[in-house]
Every structure is written in structure tokens, then in C-alpha cells.
Amino acid sequence: MTAATESRLRVRYAETDNMGVVYYANYYIWMEVGRVDFCKARGFNYRDMEIEDGIFLAVAESTCRYRYPARFDDEVIVKTRIEEANARTVTFAYEICLVEGNRVLATGSTRHVFVSRAMQRTRLPEKYHGLFGLATTATLG
Amino acid sequence: MTAATESRLRVRYAETDNMGVVYYANYYIWMEVGRVDFCKARGFNYRDMEIEDGIFLAVAESTCRYRYPARFDDEVIVKTRIEEANARTVTFAYEICLVEGNRVLATGSTRHVFVSRAMQRTRLPEKYHGLFGLATTATLG
Amino acid sequence: MTAATESRLRVRYAETDNMGVVYYANYYIWMEVGRVDFCKARGFNYRDMEIEDGIFLAVAESTCRYRYPARFDDEVIVKTRIEEANARTVTFAYEICLVEGNRVLATGSTRHVFVSRAMQRTRLPEKYHGLFGLATTATLG
Amino acid sequence: MTAATESRLRVRYAETDNMGVVYYANYYIWMEVGRVDFCKARGFNYRDMEIEDGIFLAVAESTCRYRYPARFDDEVIVKTRIEEANARTVTFAYEICLVEGNRVLATGSTRHVFVSRAMQRTRLPEKYHGLFGLATTATLG
Numbered sequence A, B, C, D: 001m002t003a004a005t006e007s008r009l010r011v012r013y014a015e016t017d018n019m020g021v022v023y024y025a026n027y028y029i030w031m032e033v034g035r036v037d038f039c040k041a042r043g044f045n046y047r048d049m050e051i052e053d054g055i056f057l058a059v060a061e062s063t064c065r066y067r068y069p070a071r072f073d074d075e076v077i078v079k080t081r082i083e084e085a086n087a088r089t090v091t092f093a094y095e096i097c098l099v100e101g102n103r104v105l106a107t108g109s110t111r112h113v114f115v116s117r118a119m120q121r122t123r124l125p126e127k128y129h130g131l132f133g134l135a136t137t138a139t140l141g
Helices: A026-041 A046-053 B026-041 B046-053 C026-041 C046-053 C126-132 D026-041 D046-053 D126-132
Strands: A005-010 A056-066 A075-085 A089-098 A104-115 B005-010 B056-066 B075-085 B089-098 B104-115 C005-010 C056-066 C075-085 C089-098 C104-115 D005-010 D056-066 D075-085 D089-098 D104-115
Touching: A005 A026, A026 A046, A026 A056, A026 A075, A026 A089, A026 A104, B005 B026, B026 B046, B026 B056, B026 B075, B026 B089, B026 B104, C005 C026, C026 C046, C026 C056, C026 C075, C026 C089, C026 C104, D005 D026, D026 D046, D026 D056, D026 D075, D026 D089, D026 D104
Parallel strands: none
Antiparallel strands: A005 A075, A056 A104, A056 B056, A075 A089, A089 A104, B005 B075, B056 B104, B075 B089, B089 B104, C005 C075, C056 C104, C056 D056, C075 C089, C089 C104, D005 D075, D056 D104, D075 D089, D089 D104
């Protein structure tokens, strides 16, 4: 369990649908925003890990429970934390809230595996272990 | 448990991402394609239910497990069936496969609640019960 | 011609494609972000105009010239101004730049007509004229 | 000027917005669908050109005029043709219509330049010239 980071965003018109609310798949895009910010707050840049180390975080599983609909122009907070991590996989948990009143819109999670550019499963390089809250001893994985 | 319908689609460039594969949120859009086709195969049009009856299927929960990445221009089948349904909620299950080799790309589910245009929870009108595989007696819900 | 507003955003992974750059349609979503911010900076809320007055800005035309590709996690500025406006139509012009080095990524425009919820063309209510830089005398339109 | 190809698609819920119609940026995704089909009808696969030749079609300019709104579940035809082509650039023109009544929803165009994976401008390999309606003599470009 780790401290959560908070990302703010505003609902785009493009993200709404015919029902007048945010289309359900778009919450997963907001989780991505939260995840990227979380990594930055931990002191590393997801983009650099891709470019410099050739390590990608492929999504293995995603879930979302929708509590209350978000609408166009709502200001939203994505609270992101790591739920579980080891050298092969990391699970993020998210709580997505309205800024106004802190009402919970949705909760969700994404589980990722570390892969190479060729999409082969790999282990997280040791230099990143601390950033994901992993011990840096040899017993991992 | 009901018979599955099959929807075919081709991966759009817009659906791919920097990793060269389909972005994870887009599988949920494909589930929507499957769901709409499923309803049509059962003899009713989702759009008509919205317009004529003011009944919407709000998503309450969604999940996806990703097995193998889809890439640009891949031809994909979405197999959709109802996993569970009553007068207040319906759960669809999906299997998403490559046409070539029938390889499973992902499996997932979406649980929906019936709501009015004002997003208030409501019951499915009885005339639709048969289409969702519900008995049409009075004991539902 | 009016003063430009500036909106900042960060490129989402979801917005990139197989080519490793931002998919071309997504620049139009960024223009929407700029447009909504522009309206707010002028002292009115686009959402309120929709809800309170039933006035929508339907897009009649859009154009974009792409100069340099944006990539994941780039920080981007959208500079938005009104190019032309009257009681029936308004044209926004955009310049989209990298924050780093102020390099121009794209320029574009969107022309809109004012419509009712039923998508019938209408005139902009006089109370909004000043916000769009229109004179409030009777000679408009 | 070349013969047009026709692509059929059905409006997805994900493509609609708060106004109850298709969000304006999504027409550009449909143009992509038309463009890819056009290339296939000409006997080559856009994906193969990327993978085998390392040639990409970067978008240099895009335009769309919106005539009539598309709505959820509408069946749509994208008519695609090449408007102009040489060894460095190709311009596609599109007409997007409702299947029902053949009503024109939008017209548009995209201009592309041939680039390498590193996004450097390049010339179309001669083997593809015929497919784009180019003469195969040495005087091009």
C-alpha cells in the first residue's frame, strides 16, 4: 500500500455521449492520466522508461465500478495508488471523484505486466524497484 | 445463459497506441458494438428503446482481461451473450477473438442497470423481458 | 480579431497511435479544450449556455494543418481566438504549440453555427453578443 | 481523379456526444476507415507498406464540412477517392453519407506526405506508384 497521488482534469465534450454523461470507456483513459502522474510523482517518467529501457507496462486486466455519472465540464480528481507490486506485475487502484463535494464517481483498478517492445514479458529493472515500492533485495519475483 | 451473437470489426488506426497495439480502453468500445448487435439479434433496437421508452442501459461495472494484443487492421470477432438478467440489471459477457486462428484477445463483462433519461434507476418494461431472457411473470425484480 | 487564450494539456497515451505520434483527429479534441477555455475566459460557461438557453455550437467546418508531430507526455499549449463572429456563426482559430521551445505543432480553425437542442439554426441571444466580440446594436445577422 | 471506394460502418455510442450527435472529430476516424479500404481495393495493404517498406502516410492537412448530423446506430457510407497524388504527397477526398436516403452528412479531405518511421519525408517507392494512380516513369516528384 502506498500514498495516493491526485490528478485533476476537466471533462471534455468529446468524452460525453448520447446519454449526456461520460462514456464508460473514458474512465479508463482517466486512470491512465492518474497512473502517469503517479509515476512522475515517484520520480520517474513513464516515457523515459519506454525510450531508455524499452520497458512497457502492458495492461493485463482492468475493472471499473461506476457510482455516479460525470458530465461535461465537471472537474474531476483521479486518486491513484499502487495496490500491489512485484518484479513482474503491478496493480494500480483508482478513485475518481468530483472536485465539487468530493463525490465518488467511480473506483477501479488496472493490473499490468512489464513487457519488452516486442511484447515479451520481462522483469522490472532493479533501478525502478524502489519507485514501485518494491524492496531491492534479491528475493523478488 | 443465452446463445452468443458475433460481431465483426476491423482494428482502426485510431484505436492503436504508441505501443503498436490497441489501447486498452478501446476493448470496451468493441464490447458496446457486441452489445448493440446482441440486442438487434434479439429483435429489438437499443436506439428505439431509448427514444420510444426512455429506457437507457447505464453501465454499473465493467471488466476486461487482456490475453493477446490486437494490432492495426486485425479482423476481430466480439462474441456477446447475457450472463445474468433481471428486471433491474443485466450482465453481458464477451469474448473477443482474432478471426484468423480464433485466438482469444480478451474476455470481459459489463453490468448495466436500467435507468430513465434523468438517470434514475427503473425497471425494464415487461415487453422487453423476453428479449433479455427474462420470464414474463409478475414475480420479477 | 480578439486576444487569444491559452490552454495547457499533456498528451495522453490514449491519444497516440501506431506511428508513435498523436493521431490526427485528436487535435480537434484539443481545439475543443481551447474553445471551452476561451468561452470561460470571456466570462460565460459553455455548459450553462447549453443548459440555460438551449443554445449549442454545432460545428459546420473544421480544418487542421499539421506541422510537427506531438508525442506521448508532451506538454502542449492551445492558443485560441475568435477569427470572425456574427449572430449566426462564429469561427475560432487555433495555434497548437509545444510548451518546450514554443514549436508550432499545428494550426487550425472551426466554424460553428448556433443551433437549438433540436439542431435548428438559431441566432445567438443578445446577452452573449459582447462575449463573442459582437456589437450589441440591432444591425447584426 | 480515380474511382471511389465505399466503406460501410455503423455509428457507435462511443462516437456520439452530449448533443446527441456524432462528435465532430470522429468523422476523421471514419475518413481513415475509408482510406484504408481504398488502399486495399487498390491491391495493397496499408499495414504491409508500414511493416515491409517502413513507409507511413503522415497527415499534413485535414478538412471537413458538416452538412447533417449523424446519430447513434445510423448506417453510414464513406466514399473515398484520390484527388491528387505525386511521389511525395497524396490527397484523399471523402463524401460521408447516410445509407438511408443517401443523404450527405459531411465532405472532407486529407493530404498526406510519405514519411519514414523516423518521420522524415520520403518518396513513395515506385512499386506503389500505380496503386496511387501515378505514372511509373522517372519524371515524378
